[in-house]
Amino acid sequence: ETGVTQTPRHLVMGMTNKKSLKCEQHLGHNAMYWYKQSAKKPLELMFVYNFKEQTENNSVPSRFSPECPNSSHLFLHLHTLQPEDSALYLCASSGLAGGDTQYFGPGTRLTVL
Amino acid sequence: GQNIDQPTEMTATEGAIVQINCTYQTSGFNGLFWYQQHAGEAPTFLSYNVLDGLEEKGRFSSFLSRSKGYSYLLLKELQMKDSASYLCAVRPNAGNNRKLIWGLGTSLAVNP
Numbered sequence: 001e002t003g004v005t006q007t008p009r010h011l012v013m014g015m016t017n018k019k020s021l022k023c024e025q026h027l028g029h030n031a032m033y034w035y036k037q038s039a040k041k042p043l044e045l046m047f048v049y050n051f052k053e054q055t056e057n058n059s060v061p062s063r064f065s066p067e068c069p070n071s072s073h074l075f076l077h078l079h080t081l082q083p084e085d086s087a088l089y090l091c092a093s094s095g096l097a098g099g100d101t102q103y104f105g106p107g108t109r110l111t112v113l
Numbered sequence: 114g115q116n117i118d119q120p121t122e123m124t125a126t127e128g129a130i131v132q133i134n135c136t137y138q139t140s141g142f143n144g145l146f147w148y149q150q151h152a153g154e155a156p157t158f159l160s161y162n163v164l165d166g167l168e169e170k171g172r173f174s175s176f177l178s179r180s181k182g183y184s185y186l187l188l189k190e191l192q193m194k195d196s197a198s199y200l201c202a203v204r205p206n207a208g209n210n211r212k213l214i215w216g217l218g219t220s221l222a223v224n225p
Binding site: 033041055056100101102104106109 | 117143144146153154155156157158161163200202204209210211212213215216217218
Protein backbone atom coordinates (compact mmCIF):
# COMPACT_ATOMS: atom_id res chain seq x y z
CA GLU A 1 0.00 0.00 0.00
CA THR A 2 1.71 3.20 -1.14
CA GLY A 3 -1.30 5.44 -0.62
CA VAL A 4 0.20 6.96 2.53
CA THR A 5 3.88 7.89 2.64
CA GLN A 6 5.99 9.03 5.57
CA THR A 7 9.44 10.55 5.83
CA PRO A 8 11.89 9.99 7.30
CA ARG A 9 11.61 6.26 7.98
CA HIS A 10 14.15 6.42 10.77
CA LEU A 11 15.19 9.35 12.94
CA VAL A 12 17.66 9.68 15.78
CA MET A 13 17.65 12.95 17.66
CA GLY A 14 18.97 14.47 20.82
CA MET A 15 16.73 15.97 23.45
CA THR A 16 17.53 19.52 22.37
CA ASN A 17 16.98 19.00 18.64
CA LYS A 18 14.06 20.16 16.55
CA LYS A 19 12.86 17.87 13.79
CA SER A 20 9.71 17.29 11.76
CA LEU A 21 7.94 14.19 10.52
CA LYS A 22 6.07 14.38 7.24
CA CYS A 23 3.08 12.41 6.00
CA GLU A 24 1.36 12.56 2.63
CA GLN A 25 -1.72 10.67 1.48
CA HIS A 26 -2.70 10.05 -2.15
CA LEU A 27 -6.08 8.47 -1.47
CA GLY A 28 -8.31 11.52 -1.64
CA HIS A 29 -9.18 11.15 2.04
CA ASN A 30 -10.38 13.99 4.24
CA ALA A 31 -9.08 12.89 7.63
CA MET A 32 -5.51 12.35 8.81
CA TYR A 33 -4.15 10.95 12.06
CA TRP A 34 -0.95 10.72 14.08
CA TYR A 35 -0.44 7.65 16.27
CA LYS A 36 2.33 6.58 18.62
CA GLN A 37 3.12 2.87 18.90
CA SER A 38 5.24 1.64 21.80
CA ALA A 39 6.02 -1.91 22.79
CA LYS A 40 3.41 -3.63 24.97
CA LYS A 41 0.91 -0.79 24.51
CA PRO A 42 -2.10 -0.32 22.23
CA LEU A 43 -1.85 2.19 19.44
CA GLU A 44 -2.11 5.65 21.01
CA LEU A 45 -4.03 8.25 19.04
CA MET A 46 -2.29 11.62 19.23
CA PHE A 47 -4.08 13.94 16.82
CA VAL A 48 -6.90 13.87 14.29
CA TYR A 49 -7.44 16.36 11.49
CA ASN A 50 -10.74 16.46 9.64
CA PHE A 51 -10.76 18.64 6.50
CA LYS A 52 -7.59 20.37 7.82
CA GLU A 53 -9.20 21.17 11.18
CA GLN A 54 -7.89 19.52 14.33
CA THR A 55 -10.71 17.56 15.92
CA GLU A 56 -8.79 15.51 18.47
CA ASN A 57 -5.82 16.23 20.69
CA ASN A 58 -5.42 13.28 23.00
CA SER A 59 -3.69 15.15 25.83
CA VAL A 60 -0.43 15.16 23.93
CA PRO A 61 2.49 17.12 25.44
CA SER A 62 3.23 20.44 23.75
CA ARG A 63 6.65 19.20 22.65
CA PHE A 64 4.66 17.53 19.84
CA SER A 65 3.14 20.09 17.50
CA PRO A 66 1.02 18.99 14.53
CA GLU A 67 0.42 20.93 11.35
CA CYS A 68 -2.04 20.16 8.57
CA PRO A 69 -1.75 22.64 5.68
CA ASN A 70 -4.21 20.72 3.48
CA SER A 71 -6.10 17.43 3.41
CA SER A 72 -3.17 15.58 1.81
CA HIS A 73 -0.30 16.63 4.07
CA LEU A 74 0.35 16.28 7.76
CA PHE A 75 3.40 17.19 9.79
CA LEU A 76 4.50 16.47 13.33
CA HIS A 77 7.02 18.97 14.67
CA LEU A 78 9.21 17.66 17.47
CA HIS A 79 11.02 19.81 20.03
CA THR A 80 12.88 18.98 23.26
CA LEU A 81 11.72 15.38 23.31
CA GLN A 82 12.39 12.89 26.08
CA PRO A 83 13.87 9.40 25.76
CA GLU A 84 10.45 7.93 26.58
CA ASP A 85 9.17 9.50 23.35
CA SER A 86 11.15 6.92 21.40
CA ALA A 87 8.58 4.89 19.46
CA LEU A 88 7.13 4.18 16.05
CA TYR A 89 5.09 7.15 14.84
CA LEU A 90 2.38 6.22 12.40
CA CYS A 91 0.35 8.44 10.13
CA ALA A 92 -3.02 7.30 8.81
CA SER A 93 -5.77 8.69 6.62
CA SER A 94 -9.42 7.84 6.11
CA GLY A 95 -12.36 8.77 3.95
CA LEU A 96 -16.06 8.36 4.49
CA ALA A 97 -16.36 4.99 2.74
CA GLY A 98 -16.02 1.57 4.33
CA GLY A 99 -16.81 2.69 7.82
CA ASP A 100 -14.09 5.31 7.70
CA THR A 101 -11.34 2.69 7.41
CA GLN A 102 -7.93 4.06 8.30
CA TYR A 103 -4.95 3.36 6.05
CA PHE A 104 -1.51 3.64 7.54
CA GLY A 105 1.82 4.87 6.30
CA PRO A 106 5.00 2.86 6.95
CA GLY A 107 5.86 4.86 10.06
CA THR A 108 8.89 6.72 11.39
CA ARG A 109 11.03 4.87 13.92
CA LEU A 110 12.12 7.62 16.32
CA THR A 111 14.94 7.27 18.82
CA VAL A 112 15.57 10.07 21.31
CA LEU A 113 18.98 9.99 22.93
CA GLY B 114 -13.92 2.76 30.59
CA GLN B 115 -13.46 1.40 27.10
CA ASN B 116 -11.66 -1.86 26.62
CA ILE B 117 -10.68 -4.38 23.99
CA ASP B 118 -9.40 -7.84 24.91
CA GLN B 119 -7.45 -10.19 22.66
CA PRO B 120 -5.16 -13.11 23.46
CA THR B 121 -1.55 -12.00 23.62
CA GLU B 122 -0.02 -14.84 21.66
CA MET B 123 -1.12 -17.79 19.55
CA THR B 124 0.72 -20.52 17.70
CA ALA B 125 -0.52 -22.55 14.74
CA THR B 126 0.79 -24.88 12.06
CA GLU B 127 1.17 -24.13 8.38
CA GLY B 128 -1.92 -25.23 6.45
CA ALA B 129 -4.15 -25.19 9.54
CA ILE B 130 -7.01 -22.89 10.59
CA VAL B 131 -6.74 -20.42 13.47
CA GLN B 132 -9.37 -18.25 15.15
CA ILE B 133 -8.35 -15.04 16.92
CA ASN B 134 -10.96 -13.71 19.31
CA CYS B 135 -11.70 -10.13 20.31
CA THR B 136 -14.14 -8.93 22.96
CA TYR B 137 -14.97 -5.30 23.52
CA GLN B 138 -16.68 -3.04 26.02
CA THR B 139 -17.16 0.41 24.55
CA SER B 140 -19.48 3.36 25.06
CA GLY B 141 -21.02 2.80 21.65
CA PHE B 142 -20.51 0.75 18.51
CA ASN B 143 -20.07 1.94 14.95
CA GLY B 144 -17.87 -0.74 13.47
CA LEU B 145 -15.06 -3.17 14.22
CA PHE B 146 -11.82 -3.42 12.29
CA TRP B 147 -9.10 -6.04 11.99
CA TYR B 148 -5.59 -5.14 10.95
CA GLN B 149 -2.47 -7.20 10.31
CA GLN B 150 0.91 -5.86 11.37
CA HIS B 151 4.20 -7.53 10.52
CA ALA B 152 7.15 -6.76 12.76
CA GLY B 153 8.58 -3.32 12.05
CA GLU B 154 5.86 -2.46 9.55
CA ALA B 155 2.63 -0.48 9.55
CA PRO B 156 -0.78 -2.04 10.21
CA THR B 157 -2.61 -3.08 7.05
CA PHE B 158 -6.40 -3.24 6.88
CA LEU B 159 -7.97 -6.70 6.75
CA SER B 160 -11.69 -6.39 7.45
CA TYR B 161 -14.55 -4.24 8.67
CA ASN B 162 -17.74 -5.46 10.35
CA VAL B 163 -20.65 -3.28 11.37
CA LEU B 164 -23.53 -5.78 11.15
CA ASP B 165 -23.76 -9.18 12.82
CA GLY B 166 -22.52 -12.12 10.85
CA LEU B 167 -19.58 -13.41 8.89
CA GLU B 168 -17.64 -11.47 6.26
CA GLU B 169 -15.44 -13.64 4.05
CA LYS B 170 -12.50 -12.33 2.08
CA GLY B 171 -10.33 -15.04 0.58
CA ARG B 172 -8.49 -16.99 3.29
CA PHE B 173 -9.57 -14.51 5.94
CA SER B 174 -13.04 -14.19 7.48
CA SER B 175 -14.30 -11.96 10.27
CA PHE B 176 -17.35 -12.51 12.45
CA LEU B 177 -19.26 -10.06 14.62
CA SER B 178 -21.87 -10.43 17.36
CA ARG B 179 -22.85 -7.00 18.64
CA SER B 180 -25.08 -8.38 21.39
CA LYS B 181 -22.12 -10.31 22.81
CA GLY B 182 -19.51 -7.64 22.17
CA TYR B 183 -17.50 -10.26 20.34
CA SER B 184 -15.65 -10.73 17.09
CA TYR B 185 -13.24 -13.23 15.67
CA LEU B 186 -10.83 -13.34 12.77
CA LEU B 187 -10.55 -16.71 11.07
CA LEU B 188 -7.45 -17.50 9.04
CA LYS B 189 -7.58 -20.59 6.81
CA GLU B 190 -4.82 -22.49 5.01
CA LEU B 191 -2.21 -20.75 7.12
CA GLN B 192 1.00 -19.70 5.47
CA MET B 193 4.30 -18.74 7.04
CA LYS B 194 3.77 -15.15 5.91
CA ASP B 195 0.69 -14.98 8.14
CA SER B 196 3.03 -14.77 11.15
CA ALA B 197 2.23 -11.27 12.39
CA SER B 198 0.34 -9.32 15.01
CA TYR B 199 -3.42 -9.01 14.51
CA LEU B 200 -5.06 -5.89 15.88
CA CYS B 201 -8.74 -5.51 16.73
CA ALA B 202 -10.17 -1.97 16.88
CA VAL B 203 -13.64 -0.57 17.55
CA ARG B 204 -15.12 2.76 16.52
CA PRO B 205 -17.46 3.74 19.36
CA ASN B 206 -18.87 6.93 17.86
CA ALA B 207 -20.48 7.95 14.62
CA GLY B 208 -20.09 11.12 12.59
CA ASN B 209 -16.98 13.23 12.82
CA ASN B 210 -15.66 11.54 15.96
CA ARG B 211 -13.28 9.14 14.25
CA LYS B 212 -11.39 7.82 17.25
CA LEU B 213 -10.80 4.06 17.38
CA ILE B 214 -10.25 2.00 20.51
CA TRP B 215 -7.41 -0.45 19.89
CA GLY B 216 -6.56 -3.81 21.39
CA LEU B 217 -2.98 -4.77 22.23
CA GLY B 218 -2.87 -7.20 19.34
CA THR B 219 -2.46 -10.95 19.09
CA SER B 220 0.95 -12.17 18.01
CA LEU B 221 0.49 -15.21 15.76
CA ALA B 222 3.38 -17.55 15.05
CA VAL B 223 2.90 -19.99 12.18
CA ASN B 224 5.23 -22.98 12.36
CA PRO B 225 6.17 -25.35 9.54
